[in-house]
Each structure stands twice: as structure tokens, then as C-alpha cells.
Amino acid sequence: AQRVTQPEKLLSVFKGAPVELKCNYSYSGSPELFWYVQYSRQRLQLLLRHISRESIKGFTADLNKGETSFHLKKPFAQEEDSAMYYCALKGYGADKLIFGTGTRLQVFP
Amino acid sequence: GAGVSQSPSNKVTEKGKDVELRCDPISGHTALYWYRQRLGQGLEFLIYFQGNSAPDKSGLPSDRFSAERTGESVSTLTIQRTQQEDSAVYLCASSQKQGGAETQYFGPGTRLLVL
Numbered sequence: 344a345q346r347v348t349q350p351e352k353l354l355s356v357f358k359g360a361p362v363e364l365k366c367n368y369s370y371s372g373s374p375e376l377f378w379y380v381q382y383s384r385q386r387l388q389l390l391l392r393h394i395s396r397e398s399i400k401g402f403t404a405d406l407n408k409g410e411t412s413f414h415l416k417k418p419f420a421q422e423e424d425s426a427m428y429y430c431a432l433k434g435y436g437a438d439k440l441i442f443g444t445g446t447r448l449q450v451f452p
Numbered sequence: 453g454a455g456v457s458q459s460p461s462n463k464v465t466e467k468g469k470d471v472e473l474r475c476d477p478i479s480g481h482t483a484l485y486w487y488r489q490r491l492g493q494g495l496e497f498l499i500y501f502q503g504n505s506a507p508d509k510s511g512l513p514s515d516r517f518s519a520e521r522t523g524e525s526v527s528t529l530t531i532q533r534t535q536q537e538d539s540a541v542y543l544c545a546s547s548q549k550q551g552g553a554e555t556q557y558f559g560p561g562t563r564l565l566v567l
Contacts, residue, residue, distance in 0.1 A: 439508070
């Protein structure tokens with residue numbers, strides 16, 4: 344079965360600290376992985392996708408097929424990074440996204 | 453330009469009543485998705501429309517749920533005989549498939565509360 348697991352409901356750090364939001368997936372094949380973010384009172388939006396291999400707002404995520412993980416990292420957290428983060432998977436040839444339950448990131452000043 | 457819009461933003465209804473939720477996708481987007489997010493849960497896929505193809509209804513939880521889309525425009529999600537477990541935020545997303553890359557753009561959601 345296809346599944347996305349985000350083990351942490353809440354992650355709290357101080358400004359300037361490194362951040363890693365964990366995401367593990369279950370999929371027998373080559374999935375496409377995404378991170379979506381929802382800032383307070385805003386709609387859900389795409390942060391980054393693994394195929395782009397890009398850094399957005401200082402965040403990066405590497406797909407580790409051996410560990411079936413797609414953790415989101417940022418070396419120095421900022422207060423404006425406080426938001427809800429969702430990891431999502433799309434199976435090969437599929438259209439729908441399968442989401443994890445989300446991790447709330449709180450960055451304290 | 454305008455993003456995906458949804459209406460109403462909030463809906464309170466009584467158990468057993470029918471509700472209709474509306475989604476206006478981004479103009480030109482051929483694909484439209486409905487998701488449901490219950491409290492403390494991730495988004496659950498409900499249904500997907502792509503152009504004039506038959507919709508993928510594999511995520512609809514029961515036959516009380518149905519959705520329609522006319523062409524590449526507005527979609528409505530209907531829940532008949534609502535139950536308390538239908539309380540959730542219903543999100544709509546649209547996208548324009550271009551080659552292998554696709555970004556789903558989400559609406560603000562409709563928060564449904566069934567009393």
C-alpha cells in the first residue's frame with residue numbers, strides 16, 4: 344500500500360537552529376515526492392519537489408530510496424518558516440497525491 | 453491571476469441534510485481534484501477530473517458522495533444525508549499538466565461541520 348508517514352506532529356526550534364522534518368514513504372516503485380506548506384491563514388502551496396532538486400526558501404530535501412525517506416532540511420530556521428508542512432507522494436503514472444498527516448513547525452525568536 | 457476559489461468557506465448543517473460544495477479552478481487548468489482533511493489528519497484524495505475523461509472516483513468514501521464537473525470549469529461536490537463523520541475541510545486543487553511536471557494549486561477549502 345502507498346503511504347506517507349510524518350512521525351512528528353510538532354517540531355519546535357529556536358531561530359537560527361537547524362531543522363529537519365521527517366518523511367518516510369511506502370511505495371513499490373519510483374514515486375514522485377513533494378513537500379507542501381501551509382502558512383497561517385494561507386492556502387496549501389507547493390514548497391518543493393524531488394525531481395527539481397532545488398532549494399526553496401533555504402529548504403532542501405533529498406530522496407533516499409534505500410531508506411524510503413524524503414526529509415526536509417534547513418540549516419538555519421527563521422521565524423517566518425513557522426507553518427504546517429506536508430509530505431506527499433505521487434505514484435508512477437498516477438495523478439492523485441497521497442499526503443502525510445503533517446508536521447507543525449514552530450520557530451521561536 | 454485569480455487562484456482556485458471555493459464556496460462556501462464555512463458550512464454548518466444538520467445530520468441527514470444534503471450539502472453542495474463548489475470549486476472554481478484556475479482558468480485553463482484541465483485537471484481538478486477534491487481532497488478531504490479531517491481534524492489532525494492528512495489530506496485524503498476523493499475524486500479527480502481530467503478534461504473530458506471519465507473521472508477517477510476511487511477515493512469517494514461512500515455512495516453518499518458524488519461530484520460533477522462540466523468541461524474544464526466549475527466542479528461541485530455533493531454529500532447526501534450528511535453524517536457527523538463527514539465534518540472536515542474539503543479542499544479543491546487544479547493543475548495544468550505539462551509534460552511530466554504538474555503542480556496542483558489548492559483552494560482555501562470549505563470547512564464543513566455536521567451537527
